Amino acid sequence: MTGPSLLQRASHVIKDQTDPHTITMNIGRLIRVVPRSRNIEAILIFFVLGLYAFELAQVQLSTIAKLTPEFFMLWAPIAVLSVVFHVVLRFKASEADSLLLPIALALNTLGIAEIYRLDIAKTIAGDTDLFGFKQVIWASVALAIGFLVVWLVPTHLFLRRYVYISMIIGVALLLSPMLPFVGLKINGAQLWISVAGLTFQPGELAKIALTVFFAGYLVTHRDSLAAVGRKVLGIKLPQARDLGPILMIWLASLAILVLQRDLGTSLLYFGLFLVMIYVATGRAIYVVVGLAVFGSGAFLAGRILDYVGGRFDAWLNPFSDLHYKADVNSSYQLVQGLFGMAHGGIWGTGLGGGFPQMVPVAESDFIISSLGEELGLVGLFAILGLYLLLVSRGLRIAFNHTDDFSKLLAIGLSFVIALQTFIVVGGVTRVVPLTGLTTPFLAAGGSSLLANWIIVALLLRISDSLKAESPKVKALA
Amino acid sequence: MSDLALFLVRAAFVVVLWIFIFTIISVVRSDLFGQKIVRKVVKANSPQVLSTPILPPSAGQPATPSVGFAQPESKLNKNAKPAIVPERLLITAGDKAGYQLKLQNRDITIGRAETSDLVIDDEFASTNHARLFKANGVWMVEDLKSTNGTYLDGEKVTAAVALTLGSEVRIGKTAFELQG
Numbered sequence: 001m002t003g004p005s006l007l008q009r010a011s012h013v014i015k016d017q018t019d020p021h022t023i024t025m026n027i028g029r030l031i032r033v034v035p036r037s038r039n040i041e042a043i044l045i046f047f048v049l050g051l052y053a054f055e056l057a058q059v060q061l062s063t064i065a066k067l068t069p070e071f072f073m074l075w076a077p078i079a080v081l082s083v084v085f086h087v088v089l090r091f092k093a094s095e096a097d098s099l100l101l102p103i104a105l106a107l108n109t110l111g112i113a114e115i116y117r118l119d120i121a122k123t124i125a126g127d128t129d130l131f132g133f134k135q136v137i138w139a140s141v142a143l144a145i146g147f148l149v150v151w152l153v154p155t156h157l158f159l160r161r162y163v164y165i166s167m168i169i170g171v172a173l174l175l176s177p178m179l180p181f182v183g184l185k186i187n188g189a190q191l192w193i194s195v196a197g198l199t200f201q202p203g204e205l206a207k208i209a210l211t212v213f214f215a216g217y218l219v220t221h222r223d224s225l226a227a228v229g230r231k232v233l234g235i236k237l238p239q240a241r242d243l244g245p246i247l248m249i250w251l252a253s254l255a256i257l258v259l260q261r262d263l264g265t266s267l268l269y270f271g272l273f274l275v276m277i278y279v280a281t282g283r284a285i286y287v288v289v290g291l292a293v294f295g296s297g298a299f300l301a302g303r304i305l306d307y308v309g310g311r312f313d314a315w316l317n318p319f320s321d322l323h324y325k326a327d328v329n330s331s332y333q334l335v336q337g338l339f340g341m342a343h344g345g346i347w348g349t350g351l352g353g354g355f356p357q358m359v360p361v362a363e364s365d366f367i368i369s370s371l372g373e374e375l376g377l378v379g380l381f382a383i384l385g386l387y388l389l390l391v392s393r394g395l396r397i398a399f400n401h402t403d404d405f406s407k408l409l410a411i412g413l414s415f416v417i418a419l420q421t422f423i424v425v426g427g428v429t430r431v432v433p434l435t436g437l438t439t440p441f442l443a444a445g446g447s448s449l450l451a452n453w454i455i456v457a458l459l460l461r462i463s464d465s466l467k468a469e470s471p472k473v474k475a476l477a
Numbered sequence: 478m479s480d481l482a483l484f485l486v487r488a489a490f491v492v493v494l495w496i497f498i499f500t501i502i503s504v505v506r507s508d509l510f511g512q513k514i515v516r517k518v519v520k521a522n523s524p525q526v527l528s529t530p531i532l533p534p535s536a537g538q539p540a541t542p543s544v545g546f547a548q549p550e551s552k553l554n555k556n557a558k559p560a561i562v563p564e565r566l567l568i569t570a571g572d573k574a575g576y577q578l579k580l581q582n583r584d585i586t587i588g589r590a591e592t593s594d595l596v597i598d599d600e601f602a603s604t605n606h607a608r609l610f611k612a613n614g615v616w617m618v619e620d621l622k623s624t625n626g627t628y629l630d631g632e633k634v635t636a637a638v639a640l641t642l643g644s645e646v647r648i649g650k651t652a653f654e655l656q657g
Contacts, residue, residue: 040504047497058490062483099501106497350487375491382494389501396508 037098038090044102045086048109049079055113055351062352063120074116074136078109081143088147093464096150097397100463103390104441104456108139108449110383111442113351114363114370121357131363131444138446142453149457156461160405163216170209171252173202174269178259191262191436201438203265204451207272207420208458211412214273218280219405226281249273250290254297261307263298264423264435270294271419276412280404315433333360337369337428341380348376363444368428371442383442384425391418397463410462413455561642561657563616566609571651572598580616580655585609587648588621601625601649609640616640616655625649 056071082105089096116132123130159166177183177193184192184199192199218225253266260266274290302309310329317323318331318338325332336359344354356362356370363370372380394414398407417440424439426432438448566578566585578585578595587595588606597606603623610617619637620627627634628647645652 044497044500044504047500051493051497054490054493058486061486099504103501347491348487350483351490353483353487375494378491379494382491382498385498389498389505392505 038086038094041089041098041101042086044099045082045105048102048106049075049082051106052078052109052113055110056116058351059113059117059120060352062350063117063124070116074112074132077136077140078105078112078143081140081147085143085147085150088151089460092151093460095466096460096464097393099393100390100456100459103386103393104453107383107386107390107441110371111367111439111444112136112139114356114367114374114442115444117352117374118357118363118370120352121355125357134446135444135449138449141446142449145450146453146457149454150460153461155465156406156409156458157403157465159212159409160216160219163213166209166216167213170206170213173206173209174252174256174265176202191260191265201445201447204438204447205454207268207416208413208451208454210269211272211276211409211416214276215405215408215412218276218408222280222404225277225286226283250293250297253294254301258301258305258308262436263308263311263433264427264437266298267294267423267432267435268416268419268437272412272416275415275419276408279411280408311433315430318430333366334428334430334434336360337366338430340366340369340373341429344373344376346377348372348374348379350374364438365424365434365436365443366428367439367442367444368425372428384421387418387421387440391415394459397459397466400466401462403465406462406465410459413459417452417455563640563642563655563657565656566595566653567656568595568651568653569645570647571649573651577656582611584611588623595653597648597651599649599651602651606648607634607646610637612637618646623648 053071053075056074057067060067060071082101085101089101112132112135115135119130119132122128177191179193184194191203192201194200249270253270256262256266256269270290274287277286277290278284298308302312307329310326314323314326314329314331314334318334323329323331324335340354340356340359343349348354351374354370354373356366356373359366359369368380368383371383375382391414394410394417398410398414401407401410420437420440423432423435424437424443427434427437438445440448440452564580566580568574568576568578585594586605586608587593587597587602588604589597589599589602590604593605601624603621603625605621606623607621607627608619610619617637617639618627618629618634620634625648629638629640630644631647634646640646640655642657643654645654
């Protein structure tokens with residue numbers, strides 16, 4: 001049989017119009033195909049690298065009006081390593097999600113371009129504290145570790161064997177900034193450690209360890225958390241002993257708030273736990289109760305502790321002289337960021353066209369306001385869109401997986417990126433109080449890049465393991 | 478650079494950035510809503526449809542899959558051979574509609590049990606509901622004494638019956654068929 005004739009086509013067009021049943025059938029059945037093709041990934045990576053070159057060229061042309069060799073020094077390492085990452089995926093995880101790598105790469109390179117742009121402004125002003133090349137080095141290291149994780153770790157399921165070890169590592173990392181000598185306090189928040197001149201934010205790696213712990217713990221205990229318990233006032237309350245760990249996490253997050261003086265970090269870990277317990281048990285009561293106790297705890301802390309209260313005040317009344325010119329908990333940075341974004345407006349000043357350097361620490365905490373000024377609301381929405389797509393891919397991987405541990409792990413890893421982005425962007429745009437967390441993939445800082453690329457590598461690993469589900473129902477590529 | 482050139486470069490960047498995002502969205506879209514699939518099963522009665530193009534099908538006649546489903550441009554259709562070996566199982570109705578399962582040389586168990594090859598989450602399905610197996614190169618369906626029965630093209634399956642391409646097996650709300 002060769003191609004159908006025109007008559008044949010005409011025949012079913014007519015059929016379409018006469019029989020409503022056939023019309024619906026003719027639309028064609030939809031089939032869920034997970035786009036796992038590595039070729040899509042390759043095309044998107046080249047797109048991102050082109051976009052990156054465009055960004056760098058735009059920055060150089062609009063600030064120093066010429067292209068310098070720095071362009072290639074910034075571009076080439078990332079280009080080489082992302083291609084290597086792609087090749088590793090082809091050989092070691094050919095069924096992995098094809099969108100995670102390009103999206104994360106797009107965010108990371110946009111961050112580097114903006115940091116480099118701030119560097120140029122600083123150099124003109126005579127400042128020598130530059131971050132652009134450091135960020136390229138860190139991004140290269142993070143990409144290398146990312147593909148090494150994909151390469152060397154055959155399956156993410158080995159993590160299930162180290163559930164409690166993960167907990168210990170996670171808690172130790174969280175508490176390490178409070179150690180004497182190595183602990184470091186920046187802007188009032190004690191979130192860093194400093195060893196031999198290198199500063200590191202251990203909380204970033206702790207989020208991976210704690211996600212592994214939560215996933216492993218909840219897989220074992222979900223049944224008793226979901227089903228057992230007495231009914232009080234029509235609500236089934238969990239058993240006291242099941243609640244124990246939840247109370248422990250709550251206390252730990254409050255301890256972070258009090259001891260490390262950072263609302264964002266404690267909100268991040270507590271929120272992560274709430275979401276994972278909700279996904280594991282399907283009971284909204286945990287979320288309601290959890291938010292209530294966290295809210296009241298944070299409120300009390302704000303009332304009792306000066307520095308937390310001061311942050312709240314600076315958030316609520318940033319434009320008052322009292323806070324704008326204050327020495328401690330000043331709202332100067334926040335307000336400068338807001339002015340910057342207002343200057344950018346909807347369309348932005350273009351990369352290299354604004355004055356993002358006027359915001360203190362614009363390259364890390366306030367990279368969002370820098371990008372908001374130079375790319376405008378249009379660009380900021382594009383960035384948030386990239387985060388949304390990244391997180392939705394993670395949730396999709398979780399949704400497709402049949403194994404509960406993998407499901408919870410993927411949910412946790414992608415949600416932690418979502419929540420962190422919300423807390424940071426919310427802090428810069430004055431939706432929530434400003435915190436010391438970093439913007440995933442964008443902000444200058446090695447620990448953050450490292451942790452987030454490991455998260456991407458783990459998600460790639462998890463998505464690749466879907467192919468091993470055969471012969472269970474799965475979409476054919 | 479002149480202001481105009483800079484403005485054009487900036488505008489172009491925003492456009493390219495959004496093109497990137499929409500490229501990703503289009504890939505995601507094909508994941509969420511699926512791609513169009515094409516029926517390549519040509520049933521014996523399809524010429525009837527061709528020979529009576531103007532007449533609407535009578536109401537009593539079941540809507541049989543016909544050549545009309547095939548997209549004329551489809552490559553698959555051109556390559557269609559007279560005798561097609563079933564290669565996959567396509568779920569056509571129910572919660573998992575659209576999913577497909579690759580057929581291998583081994584039995585496929587169907588039911589609510591999580592260990593089934595094809596897990597059907599359906600009130601009308603039994604734990605071990607039915608089984609597909611290959612005998613002498615022909616795929617057969619067998620009901621495993623299920624409560625609500627298995628139906629092949631509307632008829633209850635009592636003993637093992639051979640499956641032909643495109644004939645519909647129905648279990649509760651779920652229906653599937655074999656495709657080449």
